[in-house]
Amino acid sequence: MKTRRTETIERKRLVPHTVDGETELVLDTEYIEVPAPPRDWDQLVRIGVTIGACILVTVALVWSTSAIGGLLALSVVAVVAYAAAVAFDMTWIMCMAVEWLLRYDPARAKTARRAGRWSLVVSMAAVFAHGYVFEQPVIGIVGAAVSALAKGGWGIAMRVHARPLDDRTQQWVTKRRAAVDGQLAMIPIRRELQRGQATVEAEQRTLTESGSTDPDQSGPSANGSGPSAPPIDRKSLTTKDAVRIAWEDGIRDRDGVIHDAAQRLGRPVSPDSVDRYLRDLKRGA
Missing domain, CATH: 1.20.1440 (de novo design (two linked rop proteins))
Known part of the structure; x- marks a missing residue:
């Protein structure tokens, strides 16, 4: 009589174990013999x-x-x-x-x-x-x-x-693949957009800190200062406003104006912008 082929498998499970009246779940390992599956000649x-x-x-x-x-x-x-x-x-x-x-x-x-x-x-x-x-x-x-x-x-x-697909299944696979491919394509596109946006923001910060841009160009002219000038909201000062306040406080030295404006704004100011605003104030005076 032909003996049926078997194989040994390892099975683990948690079982209660008590020592000195204290019970804990511990891992128990047992080896059992099960019938081996028939050889898959097609796969071979x-x-x-x-x-x-x-x-x-x-x-x-x-x-x-x-x-x-x-x-x-x-x-x-x-x-x-x-x-x-x-x-x-x-x-x-x-x-x-x-x-x-x-x-x-x-x-x-x-x-x-x-x-x-x-x-x-x-x-x-x-x-x-x-x-x-x-x-x-x-x-x-x-x-x-x-x-x-x-x-x-x-x-x-x-x-x-090969695993041939019927027409409807092929259409389903094509649509699902197109949706996933679109999501995959958006990954490098988003990265490219984020890198570009980061570059733009870094450039703007660099230009603002170096004073190469003039955020006050749209503000009122400095030679319009005087007793009739409206009060300035010091919580939202611009470089032009800070220079005018220093001028009204009697500060005429260029370095003093730069130092006073930087203190009021809480950040460095552009010396070129300060010079331009001082020239306007001197002409208005």
């Missing part, structure tokens, strides 16, 4: 097909690089020739990778599939040209077929892993 075959496709692609890459590199080495340095030869097969391999990533988006995967086929044709033509130049056209044809077989093997592996 699927893995084998995938590994075989990867091996085929690797062989095709090595063979094509060797053949095309030998052809290009007739006119350039060998290192450069073989480095450039990698591009021929890497192009259609990259297209296959993109096709894999877009396997649930047939509309976008179609472009990658078409580009991969054209890249494969170019690579096969280059391998055949190598055999033709060295007067071995049969070897060129057989060598070119290596890439075609690798591409076909990968296509078979793709079909094994």
